[in-house]
Amino acid sequence: MLLRPDDPHHAPSVASKRLPLRKAAVLFIAAVCLCLCGLLYLQLEQSRSHDLRQAQIASSNLTRAMAQQAEDTFMKADLVLTSLVDWIQIDGFGPPQRPRLQKTFARRVQALNQLHGIFLFDQKGQWVVTSFDNMPRGSGVADREYFKFHQQNVSTVAHIGPAIRSRENGEWIIPVSRRVNDKNGQFQGVLMAGIKMSYFDQFFKSFSIDDNGSMFLGLTDGTLLARRPFIESKIGTSLARSEVFEKFLPRAPSGSAMSTSLVDGVVRLFGYRQLEAYPLVVSAASSKDTILAGWYETAFHSCLIVALVMLGVGVFGWVFIRQVRVGERVEADLRKAQEALELIATHDSLTGLGNRRLFERALDIEFGRGARQQSALSLIMIDIDFFKRYNDTYGHVVGDHCLAQVARSVKNCCHRKADLAVRYGGEEFAVLLPDTDIHGAMTIAEHIRRSVMDKNIKHSGSPTGYVTVSLGCYSFVPTGHDSMEVFIQRADAALYQAKHSGRNRSAVLSMEGGVEVLARSDR
Template sequence: MKRDIRLAVLLLTVISLTVAMATAWELWAARERTLAKAYTHNLNLTQALDTYVEGIITQSSMLLLGLAERLETDGTTPAQLERLRHLAQRQQSLLNQLDGIVIYDANGNWLMVSNGNVPAGATSADRSFFIHHRDNPSTDAYIGEPIRSRSSGKWVITVSRRYNHPDGRFAGVISATLGVENFLQLFGKIDIGQHGAIGVTTSNGQVLVRYPFRQADMGRVLSRSPIFTGYLDHAMVGTASFNSSLDGIERIYAFRKNERYPLVTAVALGKDEALASWRADAVRTVAIAVGLLLVIVIIGILMILAIQRRIRTEGLLVAAREELLKANHQLEVLASRDPLTGLQNRRSFDDRLTAELRRAYREQSPLSLLLIDVDYFKRFNDTYGHPAGDDCLRNIGQLLADSVRRPGDLAARYGGEELAVILPNTDNAGAQAVAEQFLQHLWQSNLTHVGSPFGRVTASIGIATLPAGSDAPAAALIGTADQALYRAKGAGRNRLDNASSLSGSAP
């Protein structure tokens, strides 16, 4: 008695530890899945935003290229500048993010501005983008740091290009300014939570745009950020988790370096926000686990008390065991039947076919298989409804059972509207006779089917026979019958197809 109680206590301990460990593992796995989904979401956003920013820069660069070619070809006469101003205004209406276009001479003086008249004495000789083009002979587009526009006072990003005199000398700069506010309006429509952030920087960490917008971030360089010091040197795309160097909030980041321009797009979600739903689920899971453990403990106590009454009830348990054996036997019988048609089910079919293949090989006797498919049964269900379809299958199952009368034969529901018949010690001619008899009974039953070209329910049958002495496996026999069934359906349905004999390896 004491030994049984000790075993019960040990069992309770093992179960409790198992539940606790399983709960902890599930919580950890759910947390990892939640973070993985957040990383994937961020990566998808970076891809979309990277494409968006690249498209704007490319359109701006192409516009500057066209204007630069005109300047290099036609010069900077007042008439030419006026034509370019009108052209820029038309282009500006097609690119909403474009704040303005300005043309500068070799000394940085403003020659033309698309948004109005040139302010008196306006110069940008001190701007970093102008200095870059003045000192660098390259005519490639240059993405400058964010600056305040001297014409509108807004924060803008410059995309600029150098243009030259015919002899190659520096003639000036043409720049397109992209309004930071336009980018912020788009980023603000993206749900990144209360502590999320979206940023576009140059490849050296210079902040161009950051949402949410903070004045102090404009012009900040993030070259010492973990993304730039530990990730971008090794990969074009990646994810990370760390505390922001701007506000100290722990976020999960996804970043992507643009393949064409020196730009990096990053999307971040606050880690606490990303895990908020997981925490709520974790609380519920822990509550359920604690409740389950309490139930286990209560059940364990009751089990220990039951052990003490075991001897008194041992006779009843023996009787109950006998009843259980009888019930199990009945369940085994029921488990071999298909509840809808009353035929044998698929498991019973598979077991019997394996046994009959071995018997046929051992006794050197033939074995035949019929595969039956009800024609246009989906149309029947669509026309009359699934309850009527079930009734139809029950009728067909009864007809098949009436056609298969030998004790050793087996009729089964193979799956869906497919039926099967195993015919031991039956050659091809005998199998064909059984199939023809079933088709005749089904036709005579005249089950109405307006969706069938025959006007009544019909079936197609594929026949396969394993000749005496053959050692083909079950898959080969079923495959041959299935091919024959396919040919019968392809030939117009409401018919049978008699496959040739087959042979193979031992079943």
Template sequence: MFKRFSITFWATVFVSVVCLSLVGIDVWRSFHARTEQLQEMERQGANLARAMAQQADDTIKAADIALADIVERIETEGQGAQVLARLQPQMRAQVENLPQLVGLFVYDEHGRWVVNSRGVLSQAYNNADREYFIYHRSHPQRGPHVGLPVISRSTGKWIMPVSRRLDKPDGSFGGVVLATLDIDYFRRFYESFDLGARGAVALLSSDGVLLLRQPFDSTRVGSSMRDSDLFRHYSRLSGPARVGNAFFHSFHDDEVRLNSFRPLEHYPLFVTAALSRDEMLERWRRDTFTRSIGVVVLAAFIGFFGKRLVDQIKLRAQAEAELRVARDALESANRTLERQAMSDGLTGLANRRQFDVTLGNEFSRAMRHQDTLAFIMIDVDYFKQYNDLYGHSAGDEVLRAVSKLIRALTPKRPGDLSARYGGEEIGILLPNTGIEGARAVVERIRAAVENLQMPHSGSPFGLVTLSAGVATISPQRGVHESAMLVEAADKALYAAKSAGRNQVCLA
């Protein structure tokens, strides 16, 4: 059959196939690049939402702790002149120590000032008409209440009220204790994010009221977003499903954005980080256009010079031999680069890329075989202080020493993996391992690092130490995701740090 057609015919077929393949590969690469760009948007948005939720939760919690202390003092000691005289300096000190606080106030059951952090009592202001005052007067619950943003009557600034109810000895309504949070404190934090030219972040109440949006517009503060696609989608979710990503048309400017939303852990609020789809894909479109022009030009050149292929048939054998050599060299170089790309140059451990791949594989394997998968998150205590005191070169030596111990003390089974997760954080993945087994492994590592006796004057222990969080999961299809294991270990690590460091906490 091959002899029935001339070499020119086969050359034409070959050139046509090559041109079509180039176009097809370019289309596939463009689609794949777009998918990766959108995935990167999701990761960025999720990280932004996580940071915003944590900041808002911590900010409100600090104010709520101050409120709870004031409520306990007044309900225990009463509202005598001596009690209030002792309480007022403490309130002022708490405001000075917490930059997010504008002021702390105590109102009686009629909305009149009893005591405040400023030390000035003026009966010109009565807050009985405020939303939070009305709420506590009609609700006997003792928990905190996050009210709608208002303009302070005493300072003229936008504030977010956080309040608790005061009860009289007989349990009746006795007033309100109020902390006013500075809206600008949240704005400054949100302004630190790189959202692009058309990105936005927002803090909303769980009933759809906009508390703050960046870019800031004072006319929208306190407005309802119940009719927005974002809130309708969020309100249909519950539990862990309330954390997610979705594309919506903006309620404010109709821009299509990828919204990453997450509720606060302790308060009825949620945050959203919205990145403009068009803006994020603008570079992809530009690169795709440039590359497509190049492919078209290349295909034209191949077609033009394809006719001359017959004249070069005698040199084909030599060219094929050279191509094989080049291909082998390229494959060898690619294998070398791939090995380098999967390890961390400083510690010699696996890098984040290899960890993500291995976690996905082992999570799927554990799901298929109904096994347990353990993950350990390790963090060097007070590492920033160590770098500040001894220099980054010394900090790198600490990471190398810790990584060397981890390699020596972790199991060497198939699937076990130690990886530099990021900065001074190191993750250890242990398939088919229970939580006690994982704790035994990390306790050996923690004790070994402590026994190295590496001096650290910036640590209360005087030595370089580790904190670690341990989590295990027996994954079930459709219920669990690999990120849940990492998040659980990270929360356990945070608990270990909060409990004093140099210890291991279990999720």
């Protein structure tokens, strides 16, 4: 024992004070890397959101322009049909009126670039008058969707039907038609103006979109009328199950949304708008990959830079942690060396007990403690009987072995951590007993004496034939002004009296009324 753990003078070791530097370094490096990743994520997310917002604005502006152009295109055709229907319903379309109607139709088609032609059909769907010089041949148009619509509906508003191929020349057209009634309101036929799909194709091409972008014109029921890029097999197909028609249009007549195209499966940002005057929807879309192409490049470079920085931080941290580990090992070795030196300086190498230096240090501490707590402090001085004869008889090597055995007996009898057993010098030992009165000291002394005897160490130079010890005990309550020398002298006086009284016994020196009283205990 060096110092008692509860000693106020006991200082905590450096290891208990030192911060866990390696753990702190690892946490710091991890925090730096997390901060870098967090900042990178925020920067990239903000940049991505900005690019998408700009694309949404561009898409909204584009669909607004498309909607205006589409509405103007169909409105002009509708106005032509309205004026012609009013004329036909008043004058009729008999043989006398047909040459004039044909010329009027032709002039109107020439005036509007978007028109493929104007056609008048009777109530059976047969051609009556067209804007072309030659009358088409065939079974008529009774099977067309727009003709069936007017035949079954009394409404006189313009009807826009699905895109069809003209039976005049095979060109794709979008039919805009009106019902023709007689003076009594009965169905007399249909007047139809065909809008060239190529007109919308040229219109779509006037806008700059990416190679994977798309533009389309469709009916509100989802029927595709025109599209860029033009895919003939997709004309007339239904987009009703797409997110634009199924999810977004029911909520708002215009807007933008990221969605996967039903036509080609490409993810695009769709801007859409429903026309107010006609049951039509226009949409312009840019592919997500194209919108974020610049962002992807920036993200790659940013991630590469952050990765290199993190690698540098990691390498620096690894080197730093290695240095810390080396420092810790050096510190641990120094601490072990210091403990070894402390042990050497305060303990006897032969017996393993404390030496006089440790004894004097402990005495100083326990004097102060006893004075503060008003508790008894006892000292037992021990001496091996006839030890010079033992050395002379058996030699110093055996004598050292005898000292070690006696020391083990002394140490084994000190059961408390606070008790201190030391080799005081030569064959003399001392046991310091804090918080112990004279009766407790005497009990421990007798226990030590009997323990040594029980080892049965042969000693031909002793009257008993075995190694024995003499013990002197002294106890008092420190006052704070006591002398350590006097304390040791009184215990030593008790030891002297034990030896003078025949050895192999314990003696107690106490102070009663200022008079020394000697007590001894024989075997």
